Amino acid sequence: MTSVLDAATIRSLTDDRDLAALAAAIRELGPNATTELIAELSATEAAIVFRLLPKDESVEVFDGLDRGTRSDLIAALHTEELSTIFSDLDPEDQGRLVDELPANVTTKLLDAVPASDLGAVMAIAGYGRNSIARRMSPTAVIAWTNDTVAEVTGRLRDTEVDLEDVRLIPVLTPDRRIVGTLDALELLRFAPGTDVESLAVPVEEITHTDDDMETAARAALREDVTVLPIGDSEGRLVGILPIKDAARIIAEADEEDYALSGGTQPLYRRYLPTSILTIARTRIVWLLVLAISAVLTVHVLEIFESTLAEVVALALFIPLLTGIGGNTGSQAATTVTRALAMDEIGLRDFLRVAAKELATGLLLGVLLAVPAFAIASPLYGLEIGAVIALTLTVNCPIAAVVGGSIPIAAKACKVDPAVVSTPFISTFCDASGLLVYFTIAIALLGL
Amino acid sequence: MTSVLDAATIRSLTDDRDLAALAAAIRELGPNATTELIAELSATEAAIVFRLLPKDESVEVFDGLDRGTRSDLIAALHTEELSTIFSDLDPEDQGRLVDELPANVTTKLLDAVPASDLGAVMAIAGYGRNSIARRMSPTAVIAWTNDTVAEVTGRLRDTEVDLEDVRLIPVLTPDRRIVGTLDALELLRFAPGTDVESLAVPVEEITHTDDDMETAARAALREDVTVLPIGDSEGRLVGILPIKDAARIIAEADEEDYALSGGTQPLYRRYLPTSILTIARTRIVWLLVLAISAVLTVHVLEIFESTLAEVVALALFIPLLTGIGGNTGSQAATTVTRALAMDEIGLRDFLRVAAKELATGLLLGVLLAVPAFAIASPLYGLEIGAVIALTLTVNCPIAAVVGGSIPIAAKACKVDPAVVSTPFISTFCDASGLLVYFTIAIALLGL
Numbered sequence: 001m002t003s004v005l006d007a008a009t010i011r012s013l014t015d016d017r018d019l020a021a022l023a024a025a026i027r028e029l030g031p032n033a034t035t036e037l038i039a040e041l042s043a044t045e046a047a048i049v050f051r052l053l054p055k056d057e058s059v060e061v062f063d064g065l066d067r068g069t070r071s072d073l074i075a076a077l078h079t080e081e082l083s084t085i086f087s088d089l090d091p092e093d094q095g096r097l098v099d100e101l102p103a104n105v106t107t108k109l110l111d112a113v114p115a116s117d118l119g120a121v122m123a124i125a126g127y128g129r130n131s132i133a134r135r136m137s138p139t140a141v142i143a144w145t146n147d148t149v150a151e152v153t154g155r156l157r158d159t160e161v162d163l164e165d166v167r168l169i170p171v172l173t174p175d176r177r178i179v180g181t182l183d184a185l186e187l188l189r190f191a192p193g194t195d196v197e198s199l200a201v202p203v204e205e206i207t208h209t210d211d212d213m214e215t216a217a218r219a220a221l222r223e224d225v226t227v228l229p230i231g232d233s234e235g236r237l238v239g240i241l242p243i244k245d246a247a248r249i250i251a252e253a254d255e256e257d258y259a260l261s262g263g264t265q266p267l268y269r270r271y272l273p274t275s276i277l278t279i280a281r282t283r284i285v286w287l288l289v290l291a292i293s294a295v296l297t298v299h300v301l302e303i304f305e306s307t308l309a310e311v312v313a314l315a316l317f318i319p320l321l322t323g324i325g326g327n328t329g330s331q332a333a334t335t336v337t338r339a340l341a342m343d344e345i346g347l348r349d350f351l352r353v354a355a356k357e358l359a360t361g362l363l364l365g366v367l368l369a370v371p372a373f374a375i376a377s378p379l380y381g382l383e384i385g386a387v388i389a390l391t392l393t394v395n396c397p398i399a400a401v402v403g404g405s406i407p408i409a410a411k412a413c414k415v416d417p418a419v420v421s422t423p424f425i426s427t428f429c430d431a432s433g434l435l436v437y438f439t440i441a442i443a444l445l446g447l
Numbered sequence: 448m449t450s451v452l453d454a455a456t457i458r459s460l461t462d463d464r465d466l467a468a469l470a471a472a473i474r475e476l477g478p479n480a481t482t483e484l485i486a487e488l489s490a491t492e493a494a495i496v497f498r499l500l501p502k503d504e505s506v507e508v509f510d511g512l513d514r515g516t517r518s519d520l521i522a523a524l525h526t527e528e529l530s531t532i533f534s535d536l537d538p539e540d541q542g543r544l545v546d547e548l549p550a551n552v553t554t555k556l557l558d559a560v561p562a563s564d565l566g567a568v569m570a571i572a573g574y575g576r577n578s579i580a581r582r583m584s585p586t587a588v589i590a591w592t593n594d595t596v597a598e599v600t601g602r603l604r605d606t607e608v609d610l611e612d613v614r615l616i617p618v619l620t621p622d623r624r625i626v627g628t629l630d631a632l633e634l635l636r637f638a639p640g641t642d643v644e645s646l647a648v649p650v651e652e653i654t655h656t657d658d659d660m661e662t663a664a665r666a667a668l669r670e671d672v673t674v675l676p677i678g679d680s681e682g683r684l685v686g687i688l689p690i691k692d693a694a695r696i697i698a699e700a701d702e703e704d705y706a707l708s709g710g711t712q713p714l715y716r717r718y719l720p721t722s723i724l725t726i727a728r729t730r731i732v733w734l735l736v737l738a739i740s741a742v743l744t745v746h747v748l749e750i751f752e753s754t755l756a757e758v759v760a761l762a763l764f765i766p767l768l769t770g771i772g773g774n775t776g777s778q779a780a781t782t783v784t785r786a787l788a789m790d791e792i793g794l795r796d797f798l799r800v801a802a803k804e805l806a807t808g809l810l811l812g813v814l815l816a817v818p819a820f821a822i823a824s825p826l827y828g829l830e831i832g833a834v835i836a837l838t839l840t841v842n843c844p845i846a847a848v849v850g851g852s853i854p855i856a857a858k859a860c861k862v863d864p865a866v867v868s869t870p871f872i873s874t875f876c877d878a879s880g881l882l883v884y885f886t887i888a889i890a891l892l893g894l
Binding site: 153156157163164166167183184185186187188189221224226243244247251254255257258259261262263264267270271272276277279280282283284286287288290291294295297298301302305308309312313315316317318319320322323324326327328330331333334335336338339344345349352353356359360363364367368371372426427430434 | 600603604610611613614630631632633634635636668671673690691694698701702704705706708709710711714717718719723724726727729730731733734735737738741742744745748749752755756759760762763764765766767769770771773774775777778780781782783785786791792796799800803806807810811814815818819873874877881
């Protein structure tokens with residue numbers, strides 16, 4: 001232990017929360033020295049040091065520890081203190097300093113932690129906020145490739161876990177690589193001596209711990225799997241996601257999208273018992289965003305104040321025309337946001353979506369312009385009728401293209417498309433619609 | 448066969464599609480005569496007569512038929528001709544003339560029909576468009592109360608059906624009444640001689656064939672059941688709903704709600720391959736509804752045309768104020784529509800919702816009015832600042848109450864709350880907001 005790093009230094013670095021310096025020092029030590037060091041540290045300090053090791057080194061260090069130190073380490077990995085330290089890291093540092101845990105350690109950790117704390121522990125294990133790992137459950141029953149039906153049935157009989165967690169049993173090679181799955185009910189249909197490997201359904205594409213939870217959950221539901229096995233980057237089983245948890249993830253995502261499409265934050269709780277203050281808090285942010293961006297419409301109208309003074313009748317159609325523009329934009333945004341959530345379209349489809357919305361918007365504009373002209377002309381004169389009809393024809397395609405493009409642009413900026421859609425689109429469509437309206441009015445009315 | 452009704456009369460009544468007269472004539476016959484009559488008719492005519500019997504009589508008639516006639520009748524009950532005849536009935540006649548089929552007939556019918564035709568056949572069986580019966584599957588494996596684990600395991604081993612359909616096995620009394628369910632995996636955990644009745648989990652509340660499919664599906668998912676048994680009005684098993692079908696029903700309902708909240712019909716298909724015409728068709732109806740109702744805003748503004756001519760600056764804030772009102776209204780509508788869909792609130796909560804939205808709206812209005820006054824006053828004068836601030840304070844609670852009430856009112860009128868919300872609310876809020884704005888302006892500016 002003549003290493004550059006001793007217990008006292010580590011204590012002072014962890015006290016200062018200087019994890020970056022600590023990580024750099026540890027990475028210089030090498031696995032053997034680190035193994036020795038960990039045996040000397042307090043459990044919490046050992047856990048912090050262990051979490052800052054690069055993944056391949058942490059495999060080696062863990063294997064080098066004696067049984068007692070190992071289980072102390074596992075216990076320390078899910079203390080509140082560690083949870084606080086690693087939750088406080090900013091996401092960038094989290095990604096840079098904390099590698100994923102080796103599959104065998106994560107598996108032991110999952111088994112040791114009460115269900116309610118799993119999410120927090122997966123944060124310590126280095127998994128991002130939206131990763132499927134945050135929702136994993138520990139695996140209850142597994143089958144090895146050389147098992148027989150009778151052996152797996154015996155294991156299933158001996159376990160006390162929730163049946164939801166064992167409907168589909170992961171089939172693993174001796175080094176825990178996922179090769180397939182076995183529907184537990186198949187065990188009833190085949191002779192006890194049957195080879196499990198012959199019954200396993202191969203897994204086409206393994207879901208990884210850092211896959212996006214919504215995408216993974218939707219895929220699981222689409223493919224009617226009852227339990228989704230989750231592997232580390234080498235395809236070694238780490239945990240599972242029972243289908244009821246997948247359904248819950250999707251329901252939350254849908255509730256969020258639905259709320260955001262109505263320009264409010266999701267409530268995530270029952271409406272009637274929720275206090276007025278809490279409800280107002282879910283709404284005020286978007287109202288302020290909308291209000292501030294709606295100042296744009298005031299400025300646009302100021303440009304045309306003299307035109308308005310000359311022909312006051314033009315003011316009559318402002319809410320009608322901005323309303324239709326806003327609605328056309330939010331229709332396009334709704335359809336495109338949904339298609340993005342369903343993984344039907346991606347960033348690469350930007351131009352195709354824009355072209356489609358341009359054509360759809362033009363068609364809608366013409367379909368609205370014809371009756372608008374027929375109704376407005378007798379009442380307000382041919383010229384006003386023509387201004388309104390032409391505004392609709394020009395404005396609907398603009399609104400549709402804007403509405404269809406913004407969700408894709410948001411996704412490109414790694415922002416949830418549903419977040420920006422509603423307030424942004426309605427305001428933008430209001431402002432651009434007014435510009436189009438008054439430009440056409442000035443041209444046609446010769447102002 | 449000296450009855451009032453002979454084969455020739457029936458032929459002419461069915462040819463004329465006068466099902467009401469036919470039903471009345473049949474109800475006079477009595478079960479014995481009807482049984483004899485059915486044996487003499489062609490299979491299609493027999494099926495029509497049979498469907499027009501009251502439920503208790505049809506039980507008796509079916510039991511009185513010989514084996515051959517029975518199976519001819521079952522076959523005829525799912526022909527295209529019958530499907531057309533009963534689909535053409537208007538919903539009221541459907542309810543008045545067509546009782547639900549007896550459970551044993553529906554069960555046989557379900558077994559005889561290919562999966563793709565099940566929905567149409569359930570229409571013949573007298574089930575409404577939104578009833579869970581429309582999505583039932585035939586039951587694959589059942590357990591009787593006096594079965595042992597070994598007997599049920601044997602039945603499960605002998606069937607070839609999809610495992611999704613047998614994860615939960617309905618446990619029935621000898622007269623097919625549902626008493627509980629048995630998770631098929633429990634069969635692996637208990638000795639072959641165990642009594643099934645002792646393992647059955649009692650069903651708290653039986654889902655009935657005519658229950659609303661979305662409500663039933665949400666309850667099934669909430670309670671983590673893998674298969675939902677469905678009973679007739681006497682609690683006799685008719686069919687099942689595997690959980691994957693429940694998930695599909697909810698996904699469709701959510702897609703519809705989401706689309707409607709964006710003011711468009713759901714697409715129900717992939718976006719990019721869908722033609723522009725089809726997309727435009729999902730949007731044009733709401734755009735027209737919005738456009739027609741937005742004419743209201745034109746009329747409101749016409750009332751204040753002279754005020755506008757006097758203070759043109761008032762026009763500058765029209766899009767801003769209507770935008771904030773519309774957004775406040777749609778926020779309230781979104782939250783309340785969701786709470787209705789989740790069965791958290793019902794018609795009885797109308798006043799509590801209105802009171803809650805009034806208070807929330809007032810709070811939001813004040814929160815917006817303060818910064819609005821602070822920003823607008825230096826730019827446009829104290830008076831205009833006060834008009835804007837006061838309009839926000841009055842208009843936000845109105846918009847919130849309207850937005851929260853309309854979905855409940857829609858539900859009271861048996862209209863999907865999500866349908867009316869968006870276009871209706873934004874237009875109503877625009878019109879009422881303009882009224883408030885100009886009334887306040889006239890009062891404060893002394894016009």
